[in-house]
Amino acid sequence: MSWPPRGGLPIVEATTPPVLTLTGPVTRPRVAGLVDDVRALLEAAGAPVVVCDVAGIGPPGLVAVDLLARLQLAARRAGGHIRLRAPDPALRALLDLVGLRFEVEGQTEEREPALGVEVEVEPGDTAR
DSSP states (O other): OOOOOOOSOOOOOOOOOOEEEEESSOOHHHHHHHHHHHHHHHHHHOOSEEEEEEEESOSOOHHHHHHHHHHHHHHHHTTOEEEEESOOHHHHHHHHHHTOOOEETTOOOOOOOOTTOOSOOOTTOOOO
């Protein structure tokens, strides 16, 4: 069976994920409302990801870590996940310290190099 050639590029629907802007200071009473916002954005957009803009979240602390963990949990339960936009280096360090990994916009995926592969080779070096 053969198909006639189609002209042009294939149709691809570009979707822009919804953005939730988090502003500080983060307090415990606001957490429940933000969790509901993430669930609503995932359901309304039908997208698998919600971008959380954390540039204005304020000084990083355990309340911010708790908020992000709860948002990620709510998103996972709704079948998606969150992606951080513009996190402060101190916030990223705190998240790493407590063992939470988040996808960050513009960050390439980190992978370990294959075993037995030399990264740099100097002229005259022998292969191992």
